[in-house]
Amino acid sequence: MNQIGQWNLSGIGCSLMILLAIMTLSTVGLGWVVNGVVLLLVFLLAAPVIAVYGLRWWVQRNVVEDQCPMCGHRFAGLNPVKFNCPSCGEALEVRNGRFVRPTPPGTIDVEAVEVQQIED
Numbered sequence: 001m002n003q004i005g006q007w008n009l010s011g012i013g014c015s016l017m018i019l020l021a022i023m024t025l026s027t028v029g030l031g032w033v034v035n036g037v038v039l040l041l042v043f044l045l046a047a048p049v050i051a052v053y054g055l056r057w058w059v060q061r062n063v064v065e066d067q068c069p070m071c072g073h074r075f076a077g078l079n080p081v082k083f084n085c086p087s088c089g090e091a092l093e094v095r096n097g098r099f100v101r102p103t104p105p106g107t108i109d110v111e112a113v114e115v116q117q118i119e120d
């Protein structure tokens with residue numbers, strides 16, 4: 001009990017000192033310093049909150065979780081970019097919150113490795 005009372009008293013003393021320092025600074029004419037420090041503190045406290053909410057908003061807008069239309073594998077994809085299914089490797093993109101193939105069904109993507117002209 002005694003320790004808690006002492007701790008509380010020292011806390012009040014600390015805040016009194018800060019208040020006294022703020023009052024002294026503002027009477028001397030350094031109110032702008034106090035304002036700057038207060039603004040900085042408010043910014044430092046608000047920045048992580050804004051960052052967390054901004055990130056959540058961005059994730060809700062851009063991360064889509066759906067099933068692969070080819071193999072049914074469920075995973076999350078990013079909205080603006082094209083990606084491949086981690087299970088079957090099918091190229092996919094997000095359209096209206098769903099995974100769709102950018103190529104029409106029945107299309108087989110092939111990469112030309114070497115193209116030779118046939119001479120006759």
Ligand SMILES: [Zn+2]
Pocket residue numbers: 068069070071072073085086087088089090
């Ligand atoms: Zn797949």
